[in-house]
Amino acid sequence: MSDKVLHCSHCGNKTLMKLVAEHELNDQDHIYERWSADPVHSFYWFSHWKLYLCPVCKNVSLIRLSGDSEDIGPRGEPIITETTLYPPYSIENKYIPTPVGTAFEAALKVRHLEGAVCVLALRRALEKLCKHEGAEGKDLFNKLKNLQDKGKLPPIMDDIAFILRIEGNSAAHADDVEFDTNTVNQLIDFTQTILDYMYTLPNKIKAAQTRIAEIAERDRELKSGAISGAAE
Numbered sequence: 001m002s003d004k005v006l007h008c009s010h011c012g013n014k015t016l017m018k019l020v021a022e023h024e025l026n027d028q029d030h031i032y033e034r035w036s037a038d039p040v041h042s043f044y045w046f047s048h049w050k051l052y053l054c055p056v057c058k059n060v061s062l063i064r065l066s067g068d069s070e071d072i073g074p075r076g077e078p079i080i081t082e083t084t085l086y087p088p089y090s091i092e093n094k095y096i097p098t099p100v101g102t103a104f105e106a107a108l109k110v111r112h113l114e115g116a117v118c119v120l121a122l123r124r125a126l127e128k129l130c131k132h133e134g135a136e137g138k139d140l141f142n143k144l145k146n147l148q149d150k151g152k153l154p155p156i157m158d159d160i161a162f163i164l165r166i167e168g169n170s171a172a173h174a175d176d177v178e179f180d181t182n183t184v185n186q187l188i189d190f191t192q193t194i195l196d197y198m199y200t201l202p203n204k205i206k207a208a209q210t211r212i213a214e215i216a217e218r219d220r221e222l223k224s225g226a227i228s229g230a231a232e
């Protein structure tokens with residue numbers, strides 16, 4: 001168990017990282033039958049957490065390796081799943097249209113690297129959203145305003161004016177504009193809120209309504225079953 005070449009999501013470098021801490025957890029469960037003293041089936045699983053330090057930016061990344069005895073390859077070898085627990089940079093994007101979600105994720109990946117690039121990528125995500133929604137207008141501001149007029153977006157034009165003013169400044173001054181972390185975070189929050197409002201929340205509400213309808217339906221079936229059962 002040693003150092004490893006990893007992609008650092010803090011600084012974007014792919015570099016040899018130092019393993020600074022680790023912890024392993026192994027567990028098992030056995031199923032017994034009355035006729036046998038030995039277990040008829042045994043189940044094993046493990047998690048192995050590794051904390052790596054990036055030599056470039058001095059930030060840590062937490063990786064989890066996990067597997068179990070049910071998930072094995074053709075030669076009986078365990079299939080190991082590797083997950084990056086920290087830093088988080090993926091979004092819950094299963095409801096967001098792919099081009100929009102991909103553009104937004106691209107922006108999140110560079111948020112700690114280059115503020116100006118992140119802001120441009122956010123603008124790209126919003127452009128893709130407008131295209132996907134068939135927004136009309138000569139520029140991004142008017143397209144977003146069009147979505148607001150159609151009732152697809154809440155009244156947020158003041159915020160949109162703000163985001164586009166900042167973005168416009170960067171275009172005017174090209175190289176010498178620096179975006180501080182607060183500004184970048186504000187713009188990310190703004191874009192995230194729009195995506196939640198348009199895609200994630202309506203779909204979550206729909207899913208909750210379907211669940212409630214299913215429960216009500218099951219309840220009705222149980223009650224009618226109980227009534228007809230009582231009548232027999």
Ligand SMILES: [Zn+2]
Pocket residue numbers: 008009010011012013054055056057058059
């Ligand atoms: Zn780094």
